[in-house]
Amino acid sequence: MKPAPFKYARPDSVDEALALLQAGGDEAKVLAGGQSFVPLLNLRMASVESIVDLNRLDDLAYIKRDNDTLRIGAMTRHRQIEVSDEIRAAQPLLCRAAAEVGHLAIRNRGTIGGSLVHADPAAEWPLVAAVLDAQCVLRSQDNSRTIAAREFFLAPLMTAIEPNEILCEVRFPVAPVGAVWGFQELCRRPGDFAIVAIACQLTLDDGGTCSTASLAVGGAHSTPLHVAEVEPIISGSQGEAAVMTAAAEKAAAAVDPSGDVHGSADYRRRMVKVLTQRALKEAWAQKRKRALQ
Amino acid sequence: MAETQFAESQTIRVRVNGQEYEREVPVRRLLADFIRHDLGLTATHLGCEHGVCGACTIIMDGESVRSCLLFAVQADGAELQTLEGLADGDDMHPLQQAFWDNHALQCGFCTSGFLMSAVDLLDKHPRPSEEEIRHGLSGNLCRCTGYANIIKAVQAVAEQSQS
Amino acid sequence: MSREGTGKMLGAQVRRVEDPRVLLGKTQYVDDLVLPDMLAVAFVRSPYAHAKITKIDVQAALTKPGVACVLTGKDILETIKPLRVEFDTQKVPFHKSCNWHVLTPDKVRFVGDLVAAVVATDRYTAEDAAELVEVDYEPFEAVADMESALLADAPLVHEEWGDNVMERLEAQIGEVGKAFQEADCVVSERFVTGRHMASPLETRGCVAQFDVATEALTVWSSTQVPHTLRASLATLLDLAEHRIRVISPDVGGGFGLKAHPFPEEVVVTYLARALRKPVKWIEDRREHLSASLQAKHQIVTAEMALKSDGSVLGLKARFLSDAGGYSSYPWSSAFEPKHAAGTITGPYKIPAFSFETCTVATNKASIGVYRGVGIPIAALTMERLLDMGAQKLDLDPAEIRLRNMIRKEEHPYTTLMGAEIESGSHQASLQQALDILGYDDFRAEQQKARQNGRYLGVGIGSYVEGTAHNSAVFDSFGVKIGGYESATLRIDESGKVTVFVGTHSHGQGHHTVYAQLIADTLGVALEDVAVVQGDTQATPRGWGTWASRSAVTGGGAVTSAAQKLRDKLLRIAARLTEVPADDLELVQGAVQRKTGAVRLLSIPELAHRIIAQPTSLPPDEEPGLDVTVAYEPPPITHSNATHVAALEVDIETGQVQLLRYIVVEDCGTIINPIIVNGQIQGGVAQGIGSALYEQAVYDDAGQFLTGTLMDYLIPTAADVPQVEIGHIETPSPYTLHGIKGMGEGGAIAPPAAIANAVADALSPFGVRVNEVPLTPERVLSMLDRAQTNPGTE
Structure with a gap:
């Protein structure tokens, strides 16, 4: 199928883009990498009056580290994140998540900002943004604000962004000393959206005792879900089987999944439990692996 | 610098397999359709038009992309390679x-x-x-x-x- | 092993002749065709599964700039006949026919049913205008499930039938009652296969052009059956067939789907004629998934009676099949269960069998033929029952099969269904497949893995693949098509050969294999043979490519034609050289005396005399080097194979990971091993799709839920292992060179082998594995069921 007609503009600066967006009103939409948005247009499941294409905004494609914060421009492509040495050193979970996005040609083109604003609850970036407590920097023509990723996602394909705003930057905390992580995705085929995905980041002391923990669920709730309730269970533990089971049960109880052809709500809830245990195991295994090195 | 405006069609310049083309295209025309029908380079195929099958994959500025998920206007100024440009004449890559x-x-x-x-x-x-x-x-x-x-x-x- | 250069091309591993133009991007698929003033069609399709059309308002669409025409069902009710599959009632007594209007005039019967055609300057505009066609529907309750379709109060898909039963058939062969009375053990199960789809990478599509001067139509279509399509177009549009030329250019895969004439092709051809302009329709993927043909959806309830030594005494089966909204031409949408019933005995000696087939209409896309047609579920049923029997009787799955298989010396073996299996290697293929796996080692590894909480399994799927059915077989099915194939062979003055053949290659490599066969017969080089196919104006009437028929039938036709011309060349050469014909042969482009291997004259020299100097010919010889042959194959030519799958099941997620996949197959004499292996690997990939991934899903109201390739899951490079292939060559005693067809086989046994392997992996839990695709969730629910009802198997 072919997209319905629209008008198109390709600004050269963020200011110009914001002006166009303002002029376009509610019926103007931002086009980032387009790897989720263009299929919807082609299938005529979405139609828009006008499109503001951000792909020439080189000033939105960057990876910078300011002390304990990684600042990633919204137009940074998945592939750039996947292979960035700077990110690998600062927050390797981002590289791992980037590698799971779609396929090579999708990663070459798709952007972190586009994925966050698209807000598919099963996608990698919303999940990772939730687990790491990322901050989203939004700009409109006359305002700039920062919103926590955990508050940014409102519903499937719906976020707190206003029609006249552009997501310009995502800020991730650099992994603290002793940080380990787990990332588990259950897909039917590589590159597919997850049926369920779990990401976690723990900080462990030298003896393997957890001091802080964060865990989030993708694909099993209307938004990526940061499950704060598991943190007191995991903190202070050494990853004993009973702790992981308890955490997994807590995560499974926290989600309210809906079903589709790839997995019913019940199946998803059950997989939250299985994958939570696996993600936590993966995290502690990282610690053991490092100890051996 | 002229202020950017919304448009329904645009003139674009692309370099495909080393050859320059300049064409006016409606802004909604998919890059795949542009390559196939405007330029007549039909080795690039469309299998799904929603970015899953990969049949329309081409190289744009050195990287593989799905040409069904790009509008032709987005390729303005880009260097494209399609299957037609892979061989050196009839000498296969x-x-x-x-x-x-x-x-x-x-x-x-x-x-x-x-x-x-x-x-x-x-x-x-x-x-x-x-x-x-x-x-x-x-x-x-x-x-x-x-x-x-x-x-x-x-x-x-x-x-x-x-x- | 390469036999290139030895002059013997049969069996040689030669690279495909057709590949360079594909690799260099010089192919021409239907959508690559551009004609002056060509218009594009977009179809308006029903969003409802079952509804009455109360009103269609085309005004807004018609007035949109760029729109040439909007056609609705009422407009063409009198001018285009509906597709309708009818059988001779003596051959198929309980079949109800239905009209499949090319645009429905009154009622829609599935989501995607054709309501109107919008013609515009380009596809973008046509789609815009299609959205402006206002259709008012009065929705009816839909029937989306084949078992519900049989209920007395079910909504009727075709009111005139009085119920939803399209076809019913019952038969009993042998003493089934006695077999079950005398059984030491009976196993039974209900098996379900998903709605699978051929879904080739190139969707359907066609271009039609009307020549005002000659009043002739040319139709380019992505079809496997150009001649059949031409005949259907002529009938449905009431045109003289000779005024229609169908060209099937490069075709991006078919797998049976494109062996049917389609309503869309009829509409496009009609429009080109009505508008006096070329018209193109290229199906998009959503149309393809929702509104082309689906396949293989059945529920089989079966029971097997066995003796304590594992020998099968009898089998009972009921095949319930979901035809969808209409009936596909020419086999009908009721063919799937009949073919399952007819082939279920496979390589086994089954003394008694009773069955019922029942095909019902539902509010879903119609069913057509797709690689394997009925045999995959037949094999799933038979192979699962054998494993269940083996488990009950404490026999090894391999052992129970070896005990029941037709032995080599029992060929030709006539099955209960009356088919003669001419030759085969059933036990040997099974044995070889197990050897490749290292069966005993795998069992040891499996034991060890279980102790570590990992669940490995191995499963066997053996089958017989009936291929290249001849005309008499189709006649007995009541299907009005030919099983023969035709070829015209021409040698020109330069000694080069052109063959025009009625089969059609859409990936099978016919150019290469036909050239191999001709090269051997005429002593010419491979590159000196041109193959013309897919054009009704150029080729003799043939039947296209489907049902693994082309190597046997097309190969038979081109070989027979080459033999005729070889005989003529040698006869005339004998007169000219005064050497007896039986001492002459054609070798490396020349007539050669066998005695002493002396070259006497070149084929170009001889051809030139026969064509351009006819006065020098013996008076009883006709000038020219053209011959047309129709080759009728033996009734059915049977290949056989065993597949073995080794896999691991994750009992927490239900995910199945294939570890190894082995196929040992016997398709008689192999023409080209790389092509045979390619067909096996590709068939297995589709079979893995059927077994683990693919299903077209509808909800209870008949809404279609798998309209993109994100929903209908085709296996990727990361999901299909390298198939380990072994060959046995048991030639057919009846076909030319002993060739047997084999194109579908790869897709037949994966559901059986994989289901058996999953059951084997989960045998500690006693899981009933009876449904494909084995999605992770389904595997998990099978495990749940076993744990709540332990010991049910």
Whole structure:
């Protein structure tokens, strides 16, 4: 199928883009990498009056580290994140998540900002943004604000962004000393959206005792879900089987999944439990692996 | 600098397989349709038009992209490569030769997309493991071959370039 | 092993002749065709599963700039006949026919049913205008499930039938009652296969052009059956067939789907004629998934009676099949269960069998033929029952099969269904497949893995693949098509050969294999043979490519034609050289005396005399080197194979990971091993799709839920292992060179082998594995069921 007609503009600066967006009103939409948005247009499941294409905004494609914060421009492509040495050193979970996005040609083109604003609850970036407590920097023509990723996602394909705003930057905390992580995705085929995905980041002391923990669920709730309730269970533990089971049960109880052809709500809830245990195991295994090195 | 305006059609300039083209296109025209119908380069195929099958994969500014997920206007100023530009005249690119030698195609409809994806894959991973080839090409669907010979062909080229 | 250069091309591993133009991007698929002033069609399709059309308002669409025409069902009710599959009632007594209007005039019967055609300057505009066609529907309750369709109060898909039953058939062969009375053990199960789809990478599509001067139509279509399509177009549009030329150019895969004439092709051809302009329709993927043909959806309830030594005494089966909204031409949408019933005995000696087939209409896309037609579920049923029997009787799965298989010396073996299996290697293929796996080692590894909480399994799927059915077989099915194939062979003055053949290659490599056969017969080089196919104006009437028929029938036709011309060349050469014909042969482009291997004259020289100097010919010889042959194959030619799958099941997620996949197959004499292996690997990939991934899903109201390739899951390079292939060559005693067809086989046994392997992996839990695709969730629910009802198997 072919997209319905629209008008198109390709600004050269963020200011110009914001002006166009303002002029376009509610019926103007931002086009980032387009790897989720263009299929919807082609299938005529979405139609828009006008499109503001951000792909020439080189000033939105960057990876910078300011002390304990990684600042990633919204137009940074998945592939750039996947292979960035700077990110690998600062927050390797981002590289791992980037590698799971779609396929090579999708990663070459798709952007972190586009994925966050698209807000598919099963996608990698919303999940990772939730687990790491990322901050989203939004700009409109006359305002700039920062919103926590955990508050940014409102519903499937719906976020707190206003029609006249552009997501310009995502800020991730650099992994603290002793940080380990787990990332588990259950897909039917590589590159597919997850049926369920779990990401976690723990900080462990030298003896393997957890001091802080964060865990989030993708694909099993209307938004990526940061499950704060598991943190007191995991903190202070050494990853004993009973702790992981308890955490997994807590995560499974926290989600309210809906079903589709790839997995019913019940199946998803059950997989939250299985994958939570696996993600936590993966995290502690990282610690053991490092100890051996 | 002139202020950017919303437009319904635009004149674009692209370089495809080394040749310059300038065309006026409606802004909604997909890059794949532009390549196929405006430029007559029909080796690039459309299998799904929603970014899953990979048949329309081309190289844009050195990287593989789905040409069904781009509008032609977005390629303004870009350098594109399609299957037509892969061989040197009738002298096949090593990947084309390896596809022939290894019976890596049957109906041929997906072949163009596989070749262009493999070009990018080998560019990024000159010495891929079998696993890396399988994952690297998992965004391209083939309904005839069952993939085994495609993987062998890519392995053969990777091995050649190492020796 | 290459036999290239030895002059013997049969069996040689030669690279495909057709590949360079594909690799260099010089192919021409239907959508690559551009004609002056060509218009594009977009179809308006029903969003409802079952509804009455109360009103269609085309005004807004018609007035949109760029729109040439909007056609609705009422407009063409009198001018285009509906597709209708009818059988001779003596051959198929309980079949109800239905009209499949090319645009429905009154009622829609599935989501995607054709309501109107919008013609515009390009596809973008046509789609815009299609959205402006206002259709008012009065929705009816839909029937989306084949078992519900049989209920007395079910909504009727075709009111005139009085119920939803399209076809019913019952038969009993042998003493089934006695077999079950005398059984030491009876196993039974209900098996379900998903709605699978061929879904080739190239969707359907066609272009039609009307020549005002000659009043002739040319139709380019992505079809496997150009001649059949031409005949259907002529009938449905009431045109003289000779005024229609169908060209099937490069075709991006078919797998049976494109062996049917389609309503869309009829509409496009009609429009080209009505508008006096070329018209193109290229199906998009959503149309393809929702509104082309689906396949293989059945529920089989079966029971097997066995003796304590594992020998099968009898089998009972009921095949319930979901036809969808209409009936596909020419086999009908009721063919799937009949073919399952007819082939279920496979390689086994089954003394008694009773069955019922029942095909019902539902509010879903119609069913057509797709690689394997009925045999995959037949094999799933038979192979699962054998494993269940083996488990009950404490026999090894391999052992129970070896005990029941037709032995080599029992060929030709006539099955209960009356088919003669001419030759085969059933036990040997099974044995070889197990050897490749290292069966005993795998069992040891499996034991060890279980102790570590990992669940490995191995499963066997053996089958017989009936291929290249001849005309008499189709006649007995009541299907009005031919099983023969035709070829015209021409040698020109330069000694080069052109063959025009009625089969059609859409990936199978016919150019290469036909050239191999001709090269051997005429002593010419492979590159000196041109193959012309897919054009009704150029080729003799043939039947296209489907049902693994082309190597046997097309190969038979081209070989027979080459033999005729070889005989003529040698006869005339004998007169000219005064050497007896039986001492002459054609070798490396020349007539050669066998005695002493002396070259006497070149084929170009001889051809030139026969064509351009006819006065020098013996008076009883006709000038010219053209011959046309129709080759009728033996009734059915049977290949056989065993597949073995080794896999691991994750009992927490239900995910199945294939570890190894082995196929040992016997398709008689192999023409070209790389092509045979390619067909096996590709078939297995589709079979893995059926077994683990693919299903077209509808909800209870008949809404279609898998309209993109994100929903209908085709396996990728990361999901299909390298198939380990072994060959046995048991030639057919009846076909030319002993060739047997084999194109579908790869897709037949994966559901059986994989289901058996999953059951084997989960045998500690006693899981009933009876449904494909084995999605992770389904595997998990099978495990749940076993744990709540332990010991049910």
